[in-house]
Each structure stands twice: as structure tokens, then as C-alpha cells.
Amino acid sequence: MFFDRPDSGERAVLVHLNLDSESEREDPREFEELVLSAGGDPAAFILGHRSAPHPRTFVGSGKLEEIRDNVALHEAEVVMFNHNLSPSQERNLEQELCCRVIDRTGLILDIFAQRARTHEGKLQVELAQLQHVSTRLVRGWTHLERQKGGIGLRGPGETQLETDRRLLRVRIKSITARLEKVRKQRDQGRRSRRRQEIPTVSLVGYTNAGKSTLFNYITESGVYAADQLFATLDPTLRRLELDNVGPVVLADTVGFIAHLPHKLVEAFKATLEETLNADLLLHVIDASSAERDDNIYQVEDVLSEIGAEEIPRLEVYNKLDLLEHAPRIDRDDEGKPQRVWLSAVTGEGVNLLLQAIAELVGQDMVNEKIEITPEQGSLRAALYRLGAVETEKYTDDGVAHLQVRLPRADWNRLMKKGPEPLW
Numbered sequence: 001m002f003f004d005r006p007d008s009g010e011r012a013v014l015v016h017l018n019l020d021s022e023s024e025r026e027d028p029r030e031f032e033e034l035v036l037s038a039g040g041d042p043a044a045f046i047l048g049h050r051s052a053p054h055p056r057t058f059v060g061s062g063k064l065e066e067i068r069d070n071v072a073l074h075e076a077e078v079v080m081f082n083h084n085l086s087p088s089q090e091r092n093l094e095q096e097l098c099c100r101v102i103d104r105t106g107l108i109l110d111i112f113a114q115r116a117r118t119h120e121g122k123l124q125v126e127l128a129q130l131q132h133v134s135t136r137l138v139r140g141w142t143h144l145e146r147q148k149g150g151i152g153l154r155g156p157g158e159t160q161l162e163t164d165r166r167l168l169r170v171r172i173k174s175i176t177a178r179l180e181k182v183r184k185q186r187d188q189g190r191r192s193r194r195r196q197e198i199p200t201v202s203l204v205g206y207t208n209a210g211k212s213t214l215f216n217y218i219t220e221s222g223v224y225a226a227d228q229l230f231a232t233l234d235p236t237l238r239r240l241e242l243d244n245v246g247p248v249v250l251a252d253t254v255g256f257i258a259h260l261p262h263k264l265v266e267a268f269k270a271t272l273e274e275t276l277n278a279d280l281l282l283h284v285i286d287a288s289s290a291e292r293d294d295n296i297y298q299v300e301d302v303l304s305e306i307g308a309e310e311i312p313r314l315e316v317y318n319k320l321d322l323l324e325h326a327p328r329i330d331r332d333d334e335g336k337p338q339r340v341w342l343s344a345v346t347g348e349g350v351n352l353l354l355q356a357i358a359e360l361v362g363q364d365m366v367n368e369k370i371e372i373t374p375e376q377g378s379l380r381a382a383l384y385r386l387g388a389v390e391t392e393k394y395t396d397d398g399v400a401h402l403q404v405r406l407p408r409a410d411w412n413r414l415m416k417k418g419p420e421p422l423w
Helices: 028-037 061-074 087-097 104-115 119-133 137-144 156-195 211-219 262-267 269-276 292-305 350-361 374-385 408-415
Strands: 011-019 041-050 078-081 100-102 200-205 236-242 246-252 280-286 313-318 328-331 337-341 365-372 389-394 400-407
Touching (some): 011 061, 028 041, 041 061, 061 087, 087 100, 200 292, 211 236, 211 246, 211 313, 313 350, 365 374, 400 408
Parallel strands (some): 011 078, 078 100
Antiparallel strands (some): 328 337, 389 400
């Protein structure tokens, strides 16, 4: 059966099944937020339960009939499933329902496509979309399909599909090469920061946890922030001066979500490397969310998937303005900050966060008193260039007594030719 699929659809019928498999369970409320974030207009929400998905249509015959009735009743243009469908399931559902069918991965990809602003972000989204659609090309050509191979068995459908597949492969190869160039450029920037001993602090967290709002408050930036899923997509870096530490680079990254599509994780490697190469991760958590613990688990799962599980992290419990709690720092048995409670909207507790960051990234700092003779003026100038001098006093013989604070790597490099510290 062949039908004309609309280029886009807004009036949608939503489908969510509660499955017995723990790994395949999704949150129906989050699904509705995703649809609204994509610009969809939910006309009906169909719920159901199955022990396992139907291999042909994901839902059973009775539920399929219910979906078909709702599509006709509401004149829906698209049916959205809160699950990942196989290409054959999508094709079979479109044949049965005579309208466009989108699964959870396709929905997230559509949101990412809407939110991408930079050239790099658009390339990453396009790559993920092409990788997703490459297995679904057959859907629009079912009336022309022929069995592959064999004399007399080739038809116009296969000719068109093979052309599409070849064009897709060429485009995917081109985008991958361009993203590799971007990755090398980012890596060059990171190497430059490492040479200057500038720590990088990366914001991570579940989507809509308030990362961009917190980023804007700390850095006084204008990054777009809104109460919606994946409000921002492209990474943003800003330089931040911390007391007793000096400059750090703060990075705002894309939000995570339950069962983040692997195609997105793969396509966004250049962006996620900002997280992978950070000295400290700020795991921003919506303290008011009923799914807080599950969201923490999902973020930890993605961090483990990209190889960032060993990077030191500080939990930041945000949206304290929605709870009756005072801002505070929770510490472990050694006195190290473990979590900070704050509100990025009101700014309450942000000063505690900056204090905790300074303690964690500045823990390998050297705080010493040194003497510098008049002949060592170049060393004094180098210390001032690094912003390491806290106080300076001179004796009658012209010797400078300096109280300095700087990263240990800078200290070791300077002290090779400098004076002995005063113990």
C-alpha cells in the first residue's frame, strides 16, 4: 500500500505502552514534554500494557484498532510512539494507520534539528538523522520493491533505493570528515588551555535541570534558557575568574535524557569531548523533580558510556526556590565538597558553588612565601603575569617578600630557576 506522507505533522496521537522489561520502560510525562518541545499538538494519548512488544506492529491488534480510530477521529497527521521502533515496525504501522509514524529516537532527533544553531551543531544533527533514516529508506517505496538479485527480478524500487543509499553514504562520509576537522580544532584549543594550566569545568545533567540558567548567572552570559527539554544544544565556553584559583573555563553542554539515542552519542562526540576532557564535572540536578534519582542514574549511565565516569564531579542540586531548603555545601568525611544546594533563578547558594569549585580545582595549588632579590626581577614579573602574587613587602636591602598562590605545575616550572621557599 502506498500513501502520501505529509512533510510535517502537528496534530499527533501519542502512544505509550508499559512494558514488563525494565530496560524498555519510558516516562509518559516526559514523552508528552518531548512532543510539546517539538511543536506537536497532542490530540490523544493512548496507554496500554504488554509483556513484550509485538514483533510486527509493536502493539497488539486491539490497540492498533484504537489508534486507527483516534487518528480518524482527530484527523491526526502523525502518530508518535514513546518507544524505539524497528524499521519494519514503522513501515507496518504506516501501512495500517495510513499516516506518518515517528518513534522516540526520531522525535528527539527532530527536536535537536530545531535547536541546532551553530554550523557544527547542524552537522552533528544531520549526521545522526542520516544514520537513523538510512535503515528506513524502504518506507516510501514499498509499492516499487523487488527482491534483491536475480535476472528479471530487479525493479525501479531497488534502483531508487540503491541511489538513495549511495547518496546517503557519500553525505555521511562528507559530514564525518568535517566533524573530524572540528574535533581536531577543539582538541587544539584544549591543548592550548592545558599548556596554560587553565582548568576546565563542564556542566552536565539531565535536560531541563537548569544548566544554562546556572551558566548564565555565573558568567553573565546570554545563552538561551527556557523551561523545556533540550532548550540549548550547542556547547558554550566562557572564561571565569575564581578567587584564590585564577582563570577557569566553564563549559555548558547538551542535556542528557533517558535512553539517549546511540546515534546522537556517536554524532556528538566532538561536543561531548568537552565533558570527557574536563577537570571537574558539575552534575546539575533538578532537586524538585519526582524522578530525581532516576535522572541521576541516566546521566551517570551516559557519562559511563562516553568514558567520563572517572572524572571528579560535584553534584549541584538546583531549583532550591521550589523547595523549603536553605543553600548549603555537603562534604564527605575528608571535608571535600560533594554537593551544593542552590537556586540558579534567584542566585541563592551560587557563592557556595563558586567556593566549592575553587576548593576542588584549586586543591593542587601551592601557597608559599618566597624571597626575591633585585637580580630576580624576571621571576617576579613571571609571578605577576600568572596572577600568583597575593601580597608583597620589601626589606631595606631591596629584597621582596612575596606571598604567592599558583598551580603546582607552574610552581615547579618557576622554582627550577627561582629561589628556595621559606619554610
